[in-house]
Amino acid sequence: MKISPIIGLEVHVELKTKSKMFCGCDANHFHVEPNTHTCPVCLGLPGALPVPNKTACDWCIKIGLALGCEVNKLTFFERKNYFYPDLAKGFQITQLQKPFSINGKLIIDDQEITINRVHMEEDTGKSVHIDDSTLIDFNRSGVPLVEIVSEPDIHSSAIAKKYLQKLQQIIRYIGVSDADIEKGSLRCEPTINLMIEDNGKTYYTPLAEIKNVASLTGVENAIDFEVNRQTEQFKIDHQQKNSSNKTTRGWDADKNQTFLQREKEENADYRYFPEPDLPPIEYSETEIEAISKSLPELPNRKIVKYKSYGLSDYDSQIIADNSLFATAFERAIGEKNDKEFCKFVANIFIGPILTLLNKSQSEIDLDKIKHEYFYSLFKSVSSSEISNTMAKQVIIESYQIDEDPVYIAAKKGLIQVSDPGKIEMMARQVILDNPKAVNDYKKNPLTLSFLIGQLMKVSLGSANPSLAKETLEKLLGK
Amino acid sequence: MLLDKNIAELSDGLKKKLFTSVDLVNECYSNIKKYDLTINSFITLVPLEEALKNAKLADKNINDHSSLLHGIPFVLKDCFVTKNIKTTAASNVLKNFNSPFNATVYQKLLSAGAILIGKMNMDAWGHGGSSENTDFGPVKNPWDIKRVAGGSGGGPAAAIATRFAVFAIGEDTGGSIRNPSAWCNVTGLKVTYGRVSRYGSIAYASSFDTVGPTAKTSKDCAIILETIAGLDKYDATSSPQKVSNYSRLLNQKISGLTIGIPKEFFQDGLDPEIRQAVLSVAEKLKSLGVNTKEISMPMFDYGLPVYYIIAPSETSSNLSRYDGIRYGQNRDSFTQETMRRIMIGTYTLSAGYYDAYYKKAQEVRTLFIGEYKKALSECDVLLQPITPTPPPLFGELINNPLQNLLADVYTISQNTAGVPSLALPCGFTKNNLPIGAQIVGQMFSEDLLLRIGHQFQQITDYHLQKPKL
Numbered sequence: 039m040k041i042s043p044i045i046g047l048e049v050h051v052e053l054k055t056k057s058k059m060f061c062g063c064d065a066n067h068f069h070v071e072p073n074t075h076t077c078p079v080c081l082g083l084p085g086a087l088p089v090p091n092k093t094a095c096d097w098c099i100k101i102g103l104a105l106g107c108e109v110n111k112l113t114f115f116e117r118k119n120y121f122y123p124d125l126a127k128g129f130q131i132t133q134l135q136k137p138f139s140i141n142g143k144l145i146i147d148d149q150e151i152t153i154n155r156v157h158m159e160e161d162t163g164k165s166v167h168i169d170d171s172t173l174i175d176f177n178r179s180g181v182p183l184v185e186i187v188s189e190p191d192i193h194s195s196a197i198a199k200k201y202l203q204k205l206q207q208i209i210r211y212i213g214v215s216d217a218d219i220e221k222g223s224l225r226c227e228p229t230i231n232l233m234i235e236d237n238g239k240t241y242y243t244p245l246a247e248i249k250n251v252a253s254l255t256g257v258e259n260a261i262d263f264e265v266n267r268q269t270e271q272f273k274i275d276h277q278q279k280n281s282s283n284k285t286t287r288g289w290d291a292d293k294n295q296t297f298l299q300r301e302k303e304e305n306a307d308y309r310y311f312p313e314p315d316l317p318p319i320e321y322s323e324t325e326i327e328a329i330s331k332s333l334p335e336l337p338n339r340k341i342v343k344y345k346s347y348g349l350s351d352y353d354s355q356i357i358a359d360n361s362l363f364a365t366a367f368e369r370a371i372g373e374k375n376d377k378e379f380c381k382f383v384a385n386i387f388i389g390p391i392l393t394l395l396n397k398s399q400s401e402i403d404l405d406k407i408k409h410e411y412f413y414s415l416f417k418s419v420s421s422s423e424i425s426n427t428m429a430k431q432v433i434i435e436s437y438q439i440d441e442d443p444v445y446i447a448a449k450k451g452l453i454q455v456s457d458p459g460k461i462e463m464m465a466r467q468v469i470l471d472n473p474k475a476v477n478d479y480k481k482n483p484l485t486l487s488f489l490i491g492q493l494m495k496v497s498l499g500s501a502n503p504s505l506a507k508e509t510l511e512k513l514l515g516k
Numbered sequence: 517m518l519l520d521k522n523i524a525e526l527s528d529g530l531k532k533k534l535f536t537s538v539d540l541v542n543e544c545y546s547n548i549k550k551y552d553l554t555i556n557s558f559i560t561l562v563p564l565e566e567a568l569k570n571a572k573l574a575d576k577n578i579n580d581h582s583s584l585l586h587g588i589p590f591v592l593k594d595c596f597v598t599k600n601i602k603t604t605a606a607s608n609v610l611k612n613f614n615s616p617f618n619a620t621v622y623q624k625l626l627s628a629g630a631i632l633i634g635k636m637n638m639d640a641w642g643h644g645g646s647s648e649n650t651d652f653g654p655v656k657n658p659w660d661i662k663r664v665a666g667g668s669g670g671g672p673a674a675a676i677a678t679r680f681a682v683f684a685i686g687e688d689t690g691g692s693i694r695n696p697s698a699w700c701n702v703t704g705l706k707v708t709y710g711r712v713s714r715y716g717s718i719a720y721a722s723s724f725d726t727v728g729p730t731a732k733t734s735k736d737c738a739i740i741l742e743t744i745a746g747l748d749k750y751d752a753t754s755s756p757q758k759v760s761n762y763s764r765l766l767n768q769k770i771s772g773l774t775i776g777i778p779k780e781f782f783q784d785g786l787d788p789e790i791r792q793a794v795l796s797v798a799e800k801l802k803s804l805g806v807n808t809k810e811i812s813m814p815m816f817d818y819g820l821p822v823y824y825i826i827a828p829s830e831t832s833s834n835l836s837r838y839d840g841i842r843y844g845q846n847r848d849s850f851t852q853e854t855m856r857r858i859m860i861g862t863y864t865l866s867a868g869y870y871d872a873y874y875k876k877a878q879e880v881r882t883l884f885i886g887e888y889k890k891a892l893s894e895c896d897v898l899l900q901p902i903t904p905t906p907p908p909l910f911g912e913l914i915n916n917p918l919q920n921l922l923a924d925v926y927t928i929s930q931n932t933a934g935v936p937s938l939a940l941p942c943g944f945t946k947n948n949l950p951i952g953a954q955i956v957g958q959m960f961s962e963d964l965l966l967r968i969g970h971q972f973q974q975i976t977d978y979h980l981q982k983p984k985l
Contacts, residue, residue: 085716128836309865314723
């Protein structure tokens, strides 16, 4: 029996626009006193009318373009009618027939995942259940929400997780949302079934949509659980997918299992129809081009670019992971994309800088990243004036106090003496002062380390150790 | 009676201090006190002291530059939300509803200095053509109190006919301003879709709803329209089209214009007396140099089905917010007629029926838009009847749902196409019941309609006739 999971992901991203989708209310609702960011429009009061938020529409198109979608120039909103206490108007304004963009793709591990659609809609209010009562907070009602729907092109929980991470990364890159799963600004609902090949026959198990998954690991675990559950279930009942046995299951992160929420999903009839309160929206070629031009360079492009600078695939990915970090890196290398220099800077970024940021739980401060500092440090390391170890130390200090790292090294006497003449003078002195050690060396060359130590002492630690060794060997005759 | 005067005369008198806004308000309340127990046109009457307080302030503030509406008493159909005064849409569902904001049209009138007298009775949510589908008792026709006042805006029209106020603001989705105007002998304007903001107007069917004036004359309507029309940032469907100085263009010549008479609007089903009175409008306009031309609008028969699929579809969605959780009343507070429309609309939008009903109706709607464009390329304006019959007796419409829909047969296609239409008094039946005619024009041709209406009213006196109560 061969089992292949078939997974499609529906992802909702809350945009971080200042105002809500169809009114002027503050769109921020995280840790805000309930029902303080509301107005007649987002409360759906009699007589109130929606007016679309242009920035949100632009951003929705921006996400579509970043995912390689085609943009529909003429789109319109529709009403999705259903009853729920936190749905103020009795319908949600969304898009069905003409989403802002369609047909995109994301490449995960050389595998292409097709994006079916990227559309714009509004969020609902939030029901809070306390004891036996339900309270409703409308602060979230009308917050702009972009829905990104993938085709069922995903075949493992690991790829699903990577897809989400990639999506999250792109959305953060273009700066339209925090895309934070824990805070609910990115929500993911996987739909899963299995293709089972057994004795030359192919079976498809019933679809299950999973809700309430609140972390990346949760998505991975929920899919894994569901794959096992469906496998076991199939062994018992051999039930196959049909048009009426799709179920909705919830994810219980504590118990690490999914549980049945609703059966027979096909009966939901949302009575979609074009929203008569909103005229169709038209984007011109020029407007779409302007949005396209406003897109930053995306991580995939950056990775290719970094590799052309001589960085490894691994290093490129780490640097491109976060938009701000990548920007800082590019600022540090400036116009000089000499391979040695780039590698040098990359090592510093991936090493001490990243460690520092992780330790302080902070974002990199672009203002403190100066190309001149990195370049002068690079030259000093190249000419062996400053050791690699010292370089990593002084660059952190330089970042913290905004001073030239070479100057810091000089101040601390950390500049390495690599001048052969100076080293030779010191070597001769050491040989004169330590006749016994010289004799020992002649019997046993392994004792040279004592003389090197003496030379380092004389140089107050600034002598280039390898040059010191070479010079001593030369003078003493190997 | 001061309230027989038109707005320009009243404003002039106020500015010259021949009389005061307080006088006007007192006259309104005196008429209301005398007759509204019979007519039942109000749902909420602003307390007299409150109206007088506003009138006194208006009298104090008036100057030569004040708006023509400054100090003028008016009423609103009860579908416009108002702060501090309840708004019911004539339904028990909202019987205790107080809006935290003002409708744009109301706000504009307040800014102009007009004085609100009350909120008027209507068919609940706009669902009806007789003002019988109301939870506040039916509105009686001032010309014959055994008969309906028309609808859905029966209250506003009856109030103007009986001089309870100088003008009213109504809302027309499929004839709700024009039908009661015709049956109560007042002048009413259904504007181009998007001409006046709908913000704060409780929706019946969003893509048909229009906000417009009801008054005694075309000129009054022109003055009111100047104040209430225009783009509103709170209504995405309001138009940026420039607002004309409608009242200053009223005397521009109309000779040489061609008025089209679409034959389909004058066939079987139209009461002969109404037919004759409406056609006589063409004859009278001829004396002003207007040409007439018979044209054909073959889509006519599809008007009712298109309207009664799309409008209920939209209303089923618009009313879904009254889900029994908010607003204090449960869904069984809806009337039979409203439940019927919600059920029809829910059905026509349902999976499996959408293509056959809603989608098909939208396609036919596009054809209607084309049909009006074509008709109005052959002539400048169209002359059409408003109602197929004179005002019926109580119960005739509300107890016969199909007949109830047929009352709208001449007034829905303009909303379907979005074009403006002016309802004008044009005669009386043998039994002295009013008859109205409508002049329909291209999108945003209100200036032309009002001009024709004004000049027609210069040579006729139907609009000056008052019911004897």
